[in-house]
Amino acid sequence: MRYAFFVGCTTLARLWGYEASTRRVAEKLGVELVDMPGSSCCGTTYLETLNHLTALTMAARNICIAEEMGLDIITICNGCTEVLTKANKVLKEDPGLRAEVNEVLAETGKRFKGTVKVKHFVRMLKEDIGLDEIKAAVNHLFKGLRVGAHYGCHMLKPSDVMLYDDPEAPTTLDELIDVTGADSVSYPNKLECCTGPIMGIREDVTWAVGLEKVEIVKKYANIMVTACPFCYLTYERCQLMAETSPDVPVVHYPQLLGLALGLEYEKLGLESNKIDASRILDFVEV
Amino acid sequence: MTELTEAKEIRVSQADADFRRHIMKIPGAEKLMLCYQCGTCTADCPVAMRVKEFRPRQIARLAAYGQKDRLLGGDTVWLCAGCYTCYEHCPEQVRISEIVSALRKLALKEGIIHPTYRALMKSIAETGYIYEIDDFQNEMREDEELPPAPDPDMDEVEAIMRKTGFLDLMEGDK
Numbered sequence: 001m002r003y004a005f006f007v008g009c010t011t012l013a014r015l016w017g018y019e020a021s022t023r024r025v026a027e028k029l030g031v032e033l034v035d036m037p038g039s040s041c042c043g044t045t046y047l048e049t050l051n052h053l054t055a056l057t058m059a060a061r062n063i064c065i066a067e068e069m070g071l072d073i074i075t076i077c078n079g080c081t082e083v084l085t086k087a088n089k090v091l092k093e094d095p096g097l098r099a100e101v102n103e104v105l106a107e108t109g110k111r112f113k114g115t116v117k118v119k120h121f122v123r124m125l126k127e128d129i130g131l132d133e134i135k136a137a138v139n140h141l142f143k144g145l146r147v148g149a150h151y152g153c154h155m156l157k158p159s160d161v162m163l164y165d166d167p168e169a170p171t172t173l174d175e176l177i178d179v180t181g182a183d184s185v186s187y188p189n190k191l192e193c194c195t196g197p198i199m200g201i202r203e204d205v206t207w208a209v210g211l212e213k214v215e216i217v218k219k220y221a222n223i224m225v226t227a228c229p230f231c232y233l234t235y236e237r238c239q240l241m242a243e244t245s246p247d248v249p250v251v252h253y254p255q256l257l258g259l260a261l262g263l264e265y266e267k268l269g270l271e272s273n274k275i276d277a278s279r280i281l282d283f284v285e286v
Numbered sequence: 287m288t289e290l291t292e293a294k295e296i297r298v299s300q301a302d303a304d305f306r307r308h309i310m311k312i313p314g315a316e317k318l319m320l321c322y323q324c325g326t327c328t329a330d331c332p333v334a335m336r337v338k339e340f341r342p343r344q345i346a347r348l349a350a351y352g353q354k355d356r357l358l359g360g361d362t363v364w365l366c367a368g369c370y371t372c373y374e375h376c377p378e379q380v381r382i383s384e385i386v387s388a389l390r391k392l393a394l395k396e397g398i399i400h401p402t403y404r405a406l407m408k409s410i411a412e413t414g415y416i417y418e419i420d421d422f423q424n425e426m427r428e429d430e431e432l433p434p435a436p437d438p439d440m441d442e443v444e445a446i447m448r449k450t451g452f453l454d455l456m457e458g459d460k
Contacts, residue, residue, distance in 0.1 A: 007435075009415040013423055016430040023432070040414035040438030045368050046406055049387035050394050052313060054450040058410075061442060104449045108442035157370035167374055193332045193369030200402035201364050205336050269430055 001128060004066035004116075005033035006084065008077035009041050010229040017269025018229060021254035022076050022121055024268060028261045029129055029137060033074060036065045042080040043087070045154070045197065056097065057104045059087030063118070064110040072117040074124055076254075078228035079197075082154035084118045086161045120155055122227050122253060123164060126172050134179050138260045141181030145283035147256070148217035148248075149173045149184045150235065152228035153193050167191075173227060176253065180260035181285065187220040189213065196230035210238030214248050223249045223280055225256055236274055249277035259284060294356070302352030305392075309349055312391055314384030321346045327372035327382045333365055340365040342372050342382045349385055354392075363389045364400040394455050407456060411447045414438025 011018050026033045043058030063084060066073045075081040091098045092114040102111050119127070125134060156167040165172050168191070177184035192213065199206040214235055217224050226232040232250055239246035251273065258268040259280065270277050309315050327342035328334045334341055339362060348357050357363065363386055372382040393399065399407075406416050413419070419435045427434065447453050 009417055009419070012427075012435040013415065013417045013419050016427060016432055019432055020430050035433060036436055038439040038442070039436045040443050041410050041416050044406065044410070044416060046403055047410070049368070049390045050399070050403065050407070051391065051450065051452050051455065054447065054452040057446045057450055058443070061446060104446055107445045107449060108439075110442070153369040153371075158373050193367055193371065195332055195367040195369070197367045198333065198365060200406070201361065201400060202337065205333060208336055209332055272430070 001030065002032040002034060002071055003074040003119075003124070004036050004069050004071040006036060006039060006042070006062065006066075006073050006075050006080055008075065008080040008229065010233070011076060015229045015232065015252075017255065017272040018076060018232065018252040020267070020269040021252055021258045021263075024263050025254040025258045025261060026121075028258070028263060029125075029134070031124075031129070034069060034071060036062070036069070036073075039065050042077075042083040045079050045083060048083060048086075053100065053104070055083070056087050056090065057101050059083050060091060060101050060105060060112045061108060061110055063088055063091075063116065064105065064112055066116045067113050068110075070115075072119065074119055074121050076121045076227070077230070078120070078152040078154035079230060081118065081120045082157075082162065086158075088114070088116070088118050089161055120227065122155070122172055122176055125176055125257075131175055131179050134176070134257070138180055139262045140260050141285045142256075142260060142280075142283045143181055143285040145182040145223070145280065146221040147177050147182045147184050148187055148221035148224045149177055149190070150194070150213070150224060150226050150231055151191065152226065152231040155227060173225070173253065177225060177256065180256055182256065182260075182283070184225075185220045187216050189216060194231045194234040196234040199230075199234065206234055207238040207241050210234045211242055214239055218248050221248075222283070223251050223277065225251050225253050227253045240274060246275045249273065249275045249279065251277050251280065256280075296348075296351050296353060298351055302354070305352035305354045306350060308392055309352075309385065309388050312384075312388035314381055315388035317378065317380045318346065318349055318385055320378040321350065321380045321382075322378065323347060324377060326375050326377065327380075330371045330375050332369060332371065333367055337365060342366075342386075345389070346380065346382055346385060349389065357389055358393045358396065358398055361400065363393060364403065399456070404456070407452075411444070411453065411456070414440055414443045 174184035
């Protein structure tokens with residue numbers, strides 16, 4: 001299996017552990033992630049709210065790169081997932097908008113054709129590899145590890161665009177956690193937004209929202225698992241900014257899966273997580 | 287600045303009716319007038335739960351009455367986290383989050399943009415990324431055995447920003 005790998009600004013710039021663990025897990029599972037030369041920021045959900053055509057064309061340019069490579073796109077940021085999926089869907093379905101976007105793209109020598117799909121890495125794991133195959137590859141099962149999963153909004157919503165899983169009762173991430181032997185627990189307000197996108201507008205709100213969820217997760221689980229750089233940063237930073245010492249490690253999903261696949265802690269970039277996550281190793285059954 | 291929560295008489299003029307029409311012309315915001323003010327959006331909003339000046343139901347009502355100054359003054363329209371909870375839960379599929387987006391688009395046309403948004407957009411226009419990824423980041427990436435970040439084709443990014451009129455919009459910023 002080969003895919004074009006769209007990493008996204010936030011992960012490229014500062015969450016190397018997320019990117020490293022994604023690449024190592026993919027390699028271990030026989031998935032080739034090919035970098036996208038010349039690609040830029042997806043356009044962001046921010047830009048979507050400011051100018052429709054600019055946002056669509058920025059996204060389309062990145063999609064065109066994957067089209068030229070002849071590969072479907074894998075994303076690891078929920079924001080990129082939503083932006084690229086929406087643009088891809090709208091431009092495939094609306095010939096008028098496609099013509100408008102292609103007119104802008106003409107100057108770049110690119111042309112949106114609508115030949116590829118966009119998928120979040122966790123969706124690819126479930127749909128293209130499958131839970132059974134992943135389970136068969138797991139050789140270091142977790143035992144007794146309770147995990148508070150946080151999906152993040154844009155993996156699933158808007159649901160009429162994402163058309164994946166159930167936005168009110170999703171199962172993908174829980175199932176992918178459970179195949180590692182860990183127990184993905186239910187907890188109150190599990191699907192509430194991290195509010196990371198307003199971190200730069202009212203960070204006090206984002207930290208308060210983050211801490212509220214961390215406090216709940218603490219009662220139900222040993223660690224928190226995310227699948228989006230913004231959600232990750234919210235739950236990590238709200239604890240680092242708080243007066244009390246941080247005590248709920250936040251782990252990127254591929255880091256968890258990577259350990260279960262027998263990959264080394266350091267190779268999964270877990271040492272760069274700012275809240276020490278080493279307690280997770282106590283739960284690995286060798 | 288007028289707080290959204292401040293009690294104030296609403297007077298509707300032709301200018302307000304025009305503003306409402308402008309909102310409803312923006313894709314996603316067409317169903318504004320289907321709102322019957324049930325308040326599901328505010329009840330389920332993770333921001334409204336903690337910020338008194340952000341009330342999606344009030345935004346919908348003020349938008350229906352075309353109250354431009356009250357909507358575009360202050361940080362109100364910049365406080366939506368875009369989580370789509372209101373979009374999913376609205377019994378009339380009004381898509382309140384898309385109405386907030388429409389209001390941001392109209393704000394930008396008036397030269398109004400939140401400084402944080404302006405900084406992020408400037409970075410995309412100048413570097414191709416929301417944060418500049420320079421030698422330092424690439425050295426750190428190398429330490430983690432990661433390849434260099436893709437080098438965005440800035441001629442192409444700049445062409446898109448210019449041709450879609452975004453650079454002009456940003457320059458009109460107050």
